[in-house]
Amino acid sequence: MTRQNFVVSSDGKSMVNALIPLWDLCNHEQGRLSTDFLPEKDHSECLAWRRFSRGEQIFIFYENLHDTLAVRLGISHADPLGDKKRALLNTLVLPCSGEFLLHAGPEPVDAKFRAFLRIFSMSEEQLDHWLAKQEGSKDLEHNDCALDSELESKAWTFLKTRVTLLLASYNSSLQDDELLLQSRSINSYKRLAVQQRAAEKKILHETLIYAQQKLLQ
Structure with missing residues (x-):
């Protein structure tokens, strides 16, 4: 229940729940929202909102x-x-x-x-x-x-x-x-x-x- 991501359906008329491998494993950190679904590319995209060091855990902001x-x-x-x-x-x-x-x-x-x-x-x-x-x-x-x-x-x-x-x-x-x-x-x-x-x-x-x-x- 903690991983419910909405993406555009195949017909483009509604939003549906989806599991997104790897991205779903990221933990939360205060920052700014930098994830979006790109209809023209038919995929979700997440941008790093701060610099991460090699080997450091990658966090995303989702609330x-x-x-x-x-x-x-x-x-x-x-x-x-x-x-x-x-x-x-x-x-x-x-x-x-x-x-x-x-x-x-x-x-x-x-x-x-x-x-x-x-x-x-x-x-x-x-x-x-x-x-x-x-x-x-x-x-x-x-x-x-x-x-x-x-x-x-x-x-x-x-x-x-x-x-x-x-x-x-x-x-x-x-x-x-x-x-x-x-x-x-x-x-x-x-x-x-x-x-x-x-x-x-x-x-x-x-x-x-x-x-x-x-x-x-």
Whole structure:
């Protein structure tokens, strides 16, 4: 799942997943994107963005570790458990509604977002248990916090559903954007906008995979 490269299909009408020998073995290093698919030559090309010494491992840049996507979430005033959820969120100095960030890379959900998802999904009994712990509620931010499997399932199912809806709200797919970026006919302003949109979708796709993996644990 970590090696999904989009190249133009044989009929030139879509983007398809491909494995690229050797290039697929390269590790990541912060730098700048220097890999592209050249339709006129029908191959992918990767340019070195810095000088490498003989015998040195060759790295490629394939994700900006600082990319984030804001997702707005909140506790509904119609939620019968809203007061207890807000009280527990307050103990962790977390907002009851607002924007939470999804991060690029294999760990898109940070500690604060993880705790919010768990509290959002709690039953009244679970809320009472964690409210009684006071400072122990900080454990809700930990990836390996001991929680009921049903609660974890509800939290990650909620995130999976939310991300799926966000992806469905776009008028194009990530594959469509990748294909459009191969075109030499779009101007620099549109290219920048499409790159931004594609980066958002990539983070959402990574989050979807992350949530699915959590549900399998």
